[in-house]
Structure formats: C-alpha cells, structure tokens
Amino acid sequence: MTTTNGPGRPRDPDVDRRISQAALDVFGELGWAGFAMETVAKRAGIGKASLYLRWSGKEALLTDAIRAGLPKISDVDTGTLHGDLVELATQVLALYVGPGSRAALRLHLEAASIAGVAEHYAAMRTAQISAARHIIRRGIDRAELPAGTSVTLLLDTLVGGAMMHALTTPPGRRDTLAAGAAEHARALVDFLLHAVAAPA
Amino acid sequence: MTTTNGPGRPRDPDVDRRISQAALDVFGELGWAGFAMETVAKRAGIGKASLYLRWSGKEALLTDAIRAGLPKISDVDTGTLHGDLVELATQVLALYVGPGSRAALRLHLEAASIAGVAEHYAAMRTAQISAARHIIRRGIDRAELPAGTSVTLLLDTLVGGAMMHALTTPPGRRDTLAAGAAEHARALVDFLLHAVAAPA
Numbered sequence: 001m002t003t004t005n006g007p008g009r010p011r012d013p014d015v016d017r018r019i020s021q022a023a024l025d026v027f028g029e030l031g032w033a034g035f036a037m038e039t040v041a042k043r044a045g046i047g048k049a050s051l052y053l054r055w056s057g058k059e060a061l062l063t064d065a066i067r068a069g070l071p072k073i074s075d076v077d078t079g080t081l082h083g084d085l086v087e088l089a090t091q092v093l094a095l096y097v098g099p100g101s102r103a104a105l106r107l108h109l110e111a112a113s114i115a116g117v118a119e120h121y122a123a124m125r126t127a128q129i130s131a132a133r134h135i136i137r138r139g140i141d142r143a144e145l146p147a148g149t150s151v152t153l154l155l156d157t158l159v160g161g162a163m164m165h166a167l168t169t170p171p172g173r174r175d176t177l178a179a180g181a182a183e184h185a186r187a188l189v190d191f192l193l194h195a196v197a198a199p200a
Numbered sequence: 201m202t203t204t205n206g207p208g209r210p211r212d213p214d215v216d217r218r219i220s221q222a223a224l225d226v227f228g229e230l231g232w233a234g235f236a237m238e239t240v241a242k243r244a245g246i247g248k249a250s251l252y253l254r255w256s257g258k259e260a261l262l263t264d265a266i267r268a269g270l271p272k273i274s275d276v277d278t279g280t281l282h283g284d285l286v287e288l289a290t291q292v293l294a295l296y297v298g299p300g301s302r303a304a305l306r307l308h309l310e311a312a313s314i315a316g317v318a319e320h321y322a323a324m325r326t327a328q329i330s331a332a333r334h335i336i337r338r339g340i341d342r343a344e345l346p347a348g349t350s351v352t353l354l355l356d357t358l359v360g361g362a363m364m365h366a367l368t369t370p371p372g373r374r375d376t377l378a379a380g381a382a383e384h385a386r387a388l389v390d391f392l393l394h395a396v397a398a399p400a
Contacts, residue, residue, distance in 0.1 A: 028309075031231070102309055108367060109228075109305050129368065153361070153391045160364030161357035167308060168329065168356075191353045195395030 016068070019044045019051070021099065023065035028102030032114050035062065059116030066107065066121060069100045073131040081139030082189060088132065089162045089185035096166035097178050132159070149196045157195075161188055216268070219244045219251070221299065223265035228302030232314050235262065259316030266307065266321060269300045273331040281339030282389060288332065289362045289385035296366035297378050332359070349396045357395075361388055 022044035027035050037058055041048040055061040071091035076084050095104055111121040132155050139145045165184065169177050177184065222244035227235050237258055241248040255261040271291035276284050295304055311321040332355050339345045365384065369377050377384065 033233075105305055105309050109302055109309075125368075150387075150391065152365070153388060156365045156368075157357040157361035157388070157392065160360030160362070161353070162360070163364065164360030165352070165356045168325075187350075188353060188357070191350065191395050192357065195391050 015044075015046065019046065019054075019061075020065040020068040023061055024069050024100050024103040027062060027065070028100070028104075028106055031106055032110050032117075037061065057116075059114070062114075062117055063120045066103075066117075067124060069095075069103065070124060070128065071095055073128050073135070076131075076135060081135070081142065081144040082193070084135045084139070085158060085189045085192075086182065086185045088135065089158055089188050090182045092159050092162035093166050093181040093185060094178065096163050097169060097174050097181065101166070129155075145196055154192060154196060157192055158188065161192070215244075215246065219246065219254075219261075220265040220268040223261055224269050224300050224303040227262060227265075228300070228304075228306055231306055232310050232317075237261065257316075259314070262314075262317055263320045266303075266317075267324060269295075269303065270324060270328065271295060273328050273335070276331075276335060281335070281342065281344040282393065284335045284339070285358060285389045285392075286382065286385045288335065289358055289388050290382045292359050292362035293366050293381040293385060294378065296363050297369060297374050297381065301366070329355075345396055354392060354396060357392055358388065361392070 019040070023035075023040045026039050026043055030039070035058055037051050037055075038048050040058075040061065041051045044051075051061070055064070071088070071094075073088060073091070076087045076091075078084050078087060095101065107121060112118050114121075133151050136145070136149065136151045136154055140147060140149060162185065165188070166174075166177065219240070223235075223240045226239050226243055230239070235258055237251050237255075238248050240258075240261065241251045244251075251261070255264070271288070271294075273288060273291070276287045276291075278284050278287060295301065307321060312318050314321075333351050336345070336349065336351045336354055340347060340349060362385065365388070366374075366377065
C-alpha cells in the first residue's frame with residue numbers, strides 16, 4: 001500500500017485508525033468547507049502539532065483517510081467467485097451502513113472539485129473498478145460464469161444493490177443490518193448469480 | 201399531486217420548472233447552508249418578491265422542488281411488468297446522470313437534519329418505495345413473476361444498479377448515457393428478470 005505522506009507517518013495502527021475515522025467523520029458532516037486539521041485533531045483526541053508532523057496538509061490527510069476507508073477490493077481473493085462476490089458485497093454494505101457512509105456520499109459530490117484530492121480520488125476509484133472487474137473476469141476464466149456475462153451489469157447490480165439496500169435501511173435497523181451484512185450479501189449474490197446462470 | 205404552498209402557486213409550468221430546477225441546482229451545489237430564496241431567484245431569472253408570493257419560505261420551496269424532481273414512480277403503469285421496470289430504471293438513470301444528481305445525493309446527506317423538509321422528504325421516500333414495491337407485487341399477481349420473488353432484492357438491484365451505472369459513468373460519456381437511458385434500462389431489466397426466472 002502506498003501513502004501520500006512521508007516518513008513521519010504514525011506507526012501505531014490504533015492511532016492511525018482513529019485519525020482516519022475522525023477525518024472521514026468531519027468531512028462527512030461538514031464537507032471540504034468545514035474540513036480543518038484542528039477539527040480533525042480535536043475529534044481524534046490528539047494534538048494539532050502531531051497531526052502536522054505526520055501530514056503536510058489537509059489534502060494529504062483526507063486522501064490517506066479515504067484510502068483507509070475504502071473497501072479493500074484488490075485484496076479480495078477467496079478462491080471462488082461466489083466467495084469473492086460475497087466479500088465485495090459485504091464490504092459495500094458495511095461502508096454504507098456504517099460511519100463512513102456520509103463521507104462516501106459526500107465524495108461523490110465534492111471530490112472532483114477539491115484540488116489536491118480530486119486526482120488521487122479519481123485514481124483510487126479507477127483502481128477499485130478495475131479490481132472489481134478483475135474478480136468477475138477471473139470467474140469467467142475459471143468457468144464459474146458463462147463467457148458472455150456482462151461484467152458491467154453484474155457489478156452495477158451487485159455494488160449498487162448493496163449500496164441501495166444500506167441507504168434505504170431506516171436508522172433504527174442499521175445495527176441489525178451491520179451485524180447481518182454477510183448474510184444479506186450472500187442472498188444478494190445468490191440472486192444475481194441466477195441472473196447470469198439462466199438461459200438467455 | 202398535492203403541494204405544500206397555497207393559492208399563489210405559479211400557473212405557468214415553464215416558470216414552475218425553471219424555479220424547481222434552479223432550487224435543485226442551488227441545493228445540489230451549496231447544500232442547505234447556501235440555500236437562499238435570493239440565490240434561487242437569481243438562478244431562475246425571476247424576482248425574489250415573486251418567489252415569496254408563491255412560497256412562504258425556503259423549506260416549502262425546496263420541498264416542492266424535490267417533489268417535482270423525483271421520479272414519478274406512482275404514475276408508472278404501462279400494462280406489463282417489463283415495461284414498468286424499464287420505465288422505472290430509465291427514470292433513475294435520467295435522475296443520476298442529469299442535473300438533479302447532485303441534489304439527489306445531497307438529500308441522502310442532509311435531508312434528515314433540515315427542519316421543515318425532513319418529514320416531507322421522509323414521507324416522499326416512503327411513498328416512492330411503496331409505489332415501487334406495488335409495481336413488483338402487481339407483476340406477481342399477474343403471474344409475470346414467480347410468487348416467491350424477493351421484492352426487496354429485485355428493487356435494490358434495479359434501482360441501485362441504475363444509480364451506480366450513472367454515478368460511475370465518466371463526465372464525458374454522460375450525454376451518451378442520457379440519450380441511451382431507455383436502452384440501458386432494457387438491458388438491466390432483462391438481466392434481472394433472468395435472475396428471478398431461473399430455477400432456484
């Protein structure tokens with residue numbers, strides 16, 4: 001994993017995680033207009049100076065936080081297409097039902113207009129889509145899917161279906177969904193694999 | 201169609217549409233923090249006074265603009281399930297590939313915390329989901345779908361798949377998608393109807 005910041009990066013993964021989560025929370029709530037090193041430091045419970053020791057500015061901080069918060073699609077490799085798709089759907093459900101949901105939605109709105117973040121975010125999105133497409137193509141190569149499977153339709157409905165399910169779950173039922181994310185992901189994947197397995 | 205404003209509502213549907221679009225544009229770009237009657241009036245090219253003649257305040261204005269901009273799911277009734285789903289998917293694609301996309305995403309983020317808008321938006325969402333579920337149930341009643349069809353999975357993947365496709369289409373290709381929305385919608389619906397038609 002590459003990072004945009006230098007040798008001063010924190011070594012403690014707990015602190016790292018707390019800072020990333022604080023950065024995504026602040027961005028999700030206030031957007032770029034309200035995103036400041038001081039606000040993130042306060043939210044994470046660390047000093048502003050030590051944040052500056054680790055990140056040169058808020059662009060680098062937000063870029064690293066986004067990278068840490070995105071689903072790790074390129075790491076998904078369970079050995080079967082079914083297992084890979086369940087893991088992918090579980091990650092998307094967890095993202096949109098969890099505390100990172102607001103930040104993820106806001107990135108769709110604002111990322112392209114934030115200098116110093118836009119290009120990194122676009123590159124991460126491209127890499128994510130490419131990793132997801134690779135999962136499907138691997139399934140076709142292994143003959144787990146018919147050769148004519150539409151990679152685009154399968155991914156749109158898998159990722160979009162997981163996102164939509166999380167976004168339309170009422171606040172009072174989100175904890176239940178978060179706890180049962182893998183189970184819902186399996187139902188979603190089974191549903192979609194019928195689509196590609198059916199005779200045209 | 202019910203409205204939240206009184207007898208002063210504009211009669212000219214062109215002006216109506218321009219005001220609604222201006223309101224959604226301003227909200228999409230600036231959020232509630234930057235949403236002001238004066239800004240919307242300027243954007244729509246009408247006087248601020250005539251906006252106040254028609255709407256008592258910005259809550260009512262935004263509520264009406266949201267209602268006008270949402271897909272008209274309750275009006276969808278083509279006579280066949282296939283036709284209804286294509287129309288639904290076309291409306292969702294058009295929304296998220298068009299100028300209302302930013303407003304739609306921002307509503308997910310902000311609507312619940314805007315007093316005077318939150319309850320109307322929640323009621324509209326509930327009505328939308330209920331109208332969409334009714335389309336699927338009508339298809340089951342007509343035996344166009346197996347009785348055991350998961351209404352939730354079919355709607356999540358249809359609406360989410362259309363939304364995701366629009367959101368991941370690069371800016372340079374959005375006009376092409378907008379022009380071919382009905383064609384993509386048909387491919388999406390055909391893909392998903394295989395899912396429910398396949399033997400379990």
